[in-house]
Amino acid sequence: MAGEVVLLDFWASPFAMRAKLALSEKGIAYECKEQDLLNKGPLLLQANPVHKKIPVLIHNGRSICESLIIVRYIDEVWSHVSPLLPSDPYRRSQALFWADYVEKNIYDLGKRIYVVQEDQAEAKEKLIQCLKTLETELGDKLYFGGDGIGFVDVALLPFSTWFQTYETSGNFSIQESCPKLVAWVERCREKPSVSEALPHPQKIYDFYLLFKEALGVK
Amino acid sequence: MADELVLLDFWHSPFAMRVRIALAEKGIEYESREEDLSNKSSLLLKMNPVYKQIPVLIHRGRPVCESLIIVEYIDEVWPHKSPLRLLPSSPYDKANAMFWADYVDKKIYPSGKLVWGATGEVQEAAKKEMIENLKELEGELGDKPYFGGESFGFTDVALIPFYTWFYALETCGDFSIIEECPKLVAWTKRCMQRESVSKSLPDQYKVYCFLMELKNKFEAK
Numbered sequence: 001m002a003g004e005v006v007l008l009d010f011w012a013s014p015f016a017m018r019a020k021l022a023l024s025e026k027g028i029a030y031e032c033k034e035q036d037l038l039n040k041g042p043l044l045l046q047a048n049p050v051h052k053k054i055p056v057l058i059h060n061g062r063s064i065c066e067s068l069i070i071v072r073y074i075d076e077v078w079s080h081v082s083p084l085l086p087s088d089p090y091r092r093s094q095a096l097f098w099a100d101y102v103e104k105n106i107y108d109l110g111k112r113i114y115v116v117q118e119d120q121a122e123a124k125e126k127l128i129q130c131l132k133t134l135e136t137e138l139g140d141k142l143y144f145g146g147d148g149i150g151f152v153d154v155a156l157l158p159f160s161t162w163f164q165t166y167e168t169s170g171n172f173s174i175q176e177s178c179p180k181l182v183a184w185v186e187r188c189r190e191k192p193s194v195s196e197a198l199p200h201p202q203k204i205y206d207f208y209l210l211f212k213e214a215l216g217v218k
Numbered sequence: 219m220a221d222e223l224v225l226l227d228f229w230h231s232p233f234a235m236r237v238r239i240a241l242a243e244k245g246i247e248y249e250s251r252e253e254d255l256s257n258k259s260s261l262l263l264k265m266n267p268v269y270k271q272i273p274v275l276i277h278r279g280r281p282v283c284e285s286l287i288i289v290e291y292i293d294e295v296w297p298h299k300s301p302l303r304l305l306p307s308s309p310y311d312k313a314n315a316m317f318w319a320d321y322v323d324k325k326i327y328p329s330g331k332l333v334w335g336a337t338g339e340v341q342e343a344a345k346k347e348m349i350e351n352l353k354e355l356e357g358e359l360g361d362k363p364y365f366g367g368e369s370f371g372f373t374d375v376a377l378i379p380f381y382t383w384f385y386a387l388e389t390c391g392d393f394s395i396i397e398e399c400p401k402l403v404a405w406t407k408r409c410m411q412r413e414s415v416s417k418s419l420p421d422q423y424k425v426y427c428f429l430m431e432l433k434n435k436f437e438a439k
Binding site for chain 2: 097100133
């Protein structure tokens with residue numbers, strides 16, 4: 001069943017972190033191959049010829065691309081342990097909707113904040129709005145998935161490693177606007193499966209400072 | 219049964235077409251409500267408060283939003299309604315089908331919009347990109363009758379609505395899709411032979427007129 005699992009990774013990528021979270025939640029052993037994104041190697045180019053991006057999951061020699069598709073694949077192949085998506089079609093559609101909402105908004109808004117351009121103020125406002133919307137969706141649940149970590153948790157949690165970077169470069173506080181969401185982040189990080197899979201926000205911020213130029217920050 | 223299922227629809231939307239095709243493939247009865255997108259109904263605003271967009275499938279009073287999520291929902295709730303499933307059952311094949319449907323959303327829709335909607339350098343760049351993208355899809359199709367293989371499937375549903383854009387793309391972009399991607403065009407003809415598709419898609423020329431109206435409205439602002 002398990003076969004060989006390889007993840008083409010970049011440690012600071014929130015998209016790659018999604019895959020690592022899913023693998024960690026399910027207790028799946030895998031080989032992590034860190035990629036040089038400024039000088040992409042033949043393995044990556046062969047595994048993802050269409051987008052040439054990480055993450056790529058290579059399972060039994062076949063590649064799966066696009067982080068949320070990878071998470072779904074992991075959930076289906078290792079369905080017997082820690083299911084991430086609900087089995088009920090309606091509840092599943094809701095989880096997919098909210099993961100897609102994260103996908104459509106968070107990364108782009110975050111980038112518009114740390115790549116400091118004229119529209120930073122607008123991006124900050126929109127990011128807070130999105131996080132508040134997600135906070136409302138979370139409601140009084142412990143996790144988006146209910147009692148346990150689910151698909152939406154996996155989709156969103158990696159971006160929390162970038163919160164410090166957004167806040168510092170944008171000079172604002174996510175904690176102030178979205179305390180419940182920050183509480184959710186802390187709750188998730190208490191789980192060993194999560195803390196093992198996610199880097200510390202300080203490390204992400206240090207990375208941001210080092211690589212400002214490569215990331216497009218003026 | 220029909221009163222349990224409502225589709226908030228817009229005839230010219232390729233995203234709504236995906237849902238119409240999926241419902242037709244499964245032979246499911248539903249009530250279609252055409253939305254006026256310049257004057258959105260309170261039902262639409264209530265059922266899709268986040269995006270306020272069509273399509274929305276309302277099943278037993280509960281909304282499902284985002285076209286590909288809706289198609290997947292339809293496939294799961296009514297698996298018995300058709301000899302074929304739109305999504306493959308094997309996790310790898312399913313992931314592949316989803317990857318290419320996602321490719322349509324990430325590539326075809328944005329570059330297509332610029333081919334019929336923009337002018338000058340932006341349009342030229344979009345046209346080059348679009349041709350590359352269509353060729354990439356053609357490569358994925360290969361010698362299969364459908365993206366789904368022998369059966370019409372999820373990726374076919376995701377892509378075929380954009381066939382209604384072909385006249386607009388060729389006219390605005392001044393190029394020939396059949397010259398660039400003959401196999402893909404053959405695939406579109408094959409799909410159009412399916413009643414679920416031909417009855418769900420508006421005429422290309424009418425879509426062209428609609429898109430030009432949109433373009434003029436946008437330019438006027």
